[in-house]
Amino acid sequence: MNTALKITAFTAGLATVFGASYGIGHATGGSSDDAARPSAAHAGHESGSPSPSSPAARGKAEPLPGGLQISDRGYTLSLDDPYETAGARTDLRFRILGADGEPVTSYRTEHGKELHLIVAPRDLSTFQHLHPTRAADGTWSASAALPAAGEYRVFADFTPAGASQNLTLGADLHAAGALRPSPPAVTGRTVTADGYRVTLTGDLTPGRATRLTLAVTKNGKPVTDLQPYLGSYGHLVALRAGDLAYLHVHPDGEPGDGRTPSGPDIAFTTTAPSRGTYRLFLDFRHGGTVRTAAFTLSATGTAPAAGPSTPSSAAPSPEHGGAHKH
Incomplete structure (x- = not known):
């Protein structure tokens, strides 16, 4: 890569x-x-009333x-x-x-x-x-x-x-080897990758599905001829700092569906399971080469409460079955 x-x-x-x-x-x-999974006995308050x-x-x-x-x-x-x-x-x-x-x-x-x-x-x-x-x-x-x-x-x-x-x-x-640990890199909303500028819009909210859009430009001009990569115009991996939880990220649309443009915007939907710092890695292909743009993004706010009849938006739907579908 x-x-x-x-x-x-x-x-x-x-x-x-x-x-x-x-x-x-x-x-x-x-x-x-x-x-790895918490037991029901420890899921609630110490008093025993969850x-x-x-x-x-x-x-x-x-x-x-x-x-x-x-x-x-x-x-x-x-x-x-x-x-x-x-x-x-x-x-x-x-x-x-x-x-x-x-x-x-x-x-x-x-x-x-x-x-x-x-x-x-x-x-x-x-x-x-x-x-x-x-x-x-x-x-x-x-x-x-x-x-x-x-x-x-x-x-x-x-x-x-x-x-x-x-x-x-x-x-x-x-x-x-000689180890020199460092914290995750601090990035803004725009990063550079091999001469391309990628700008991120959207935020992560714990427990809620949110839309993230990444716009690709080169030499100040929008890139409108992105090439398909792994079934979409971009592949996004998100990892939670602290324990490296792997988030499944779903692209909006796919090449050839008649409604998804080949740039400059690449849109995704994902759910952050908790507050915290996340690293986002976007792979995109242009000119026959795959590039990677990396962002550091914080998820803030409080996860919504989910009652017995209202499943959390963080849980996979029966349609997807938790599968990693891009």
């Missing part, structure tokens, strides 16, 4: 945002769903954002070797294991690929969106750059064949 922000902002934010769930070593020894808007009052736990768990719904992300050396490219090899412990070898195609791989350090200073290749035995491999020492997070975004929902599993990758 050719992008000026790949080393500066994108990956660093990823690492800080999605680092709460720590999968060290092989994924087969990772966290279980039961350990809040009307708490998961316990609604009778079910809120779904966790993607990427926080190394195992979910019977599937496990297993890195062959989670220990690497910084400063050189490395061949990442991994498998998705099913409930029977065997590698998964059949997937649904999403956005033109069977599996999307995101690699970012916990300080979110860089970002890589990779498309690994799969061998017949279910082993995936991809060449990745680890430019600096530190703790990285690897996200596998996929849908097994026959499954109704998309999954995003996360595992930790350790790069040895």
Whole structure:
């Protein structure tokens, strides 16, 4: 991926945002769903009377954002070797294991690929969106750059064949070397990527679906001939600083639908699960090359209360089933 922000902002934010769930070593020894999800007994007030808007009052736990768990719904992300050396490219090899412990070898195609791989350090200073290749035995491999020492997070975004929902599993990758941690980069509403200027409008509100629009210009002129990338005119990844929660972001429209222009605006809808700082990474293609623009955005406000008959807007609708649809 050719992008000026790949080393500066994108990956660093990823690492800080999605680092709460720590999968060290092989994924087969990772966290279980039961350990990661809050129990109903602890969801309410200490007095034992749960809040009307708490998961316990609604009778079910809120779904966790993607990427926080190394195992979910019977599937496990297993890195062959989670220990690497910084400063050189490395061949990442991994498998998705099913409930029977065997590698998964059949997937649904999403956005033109069977599996999307995101690699970012916990300080979110860089970002890589990779498309690994799969061998017949279910082993995936991809060449990745680890430019600096530190703790990285690897996200596998996929849908097994026959499954109704998309999954995003996360595992930790350790790069040895001299570590110089830094906080997520501070950006304004306009950033530069390889000579392109990208301007973000819209805000993140906890618990509510919001619209984000990113406008692309070059040399002061709107770019109106963006090229499709992964089924849309842009691909947006959002990560929550502090635990690296992976947000599913949905584009508004798609190339060839008769209503979505090829720039300069690229619109998305997403839901921030909580207050906090988020890193947003936009991949877009122009002139045959994919560029990445990275933003740091805060979600402020209070998440809306959701009663038993009023589901939270943060929860996936039955139509989408939580799937990562772009």
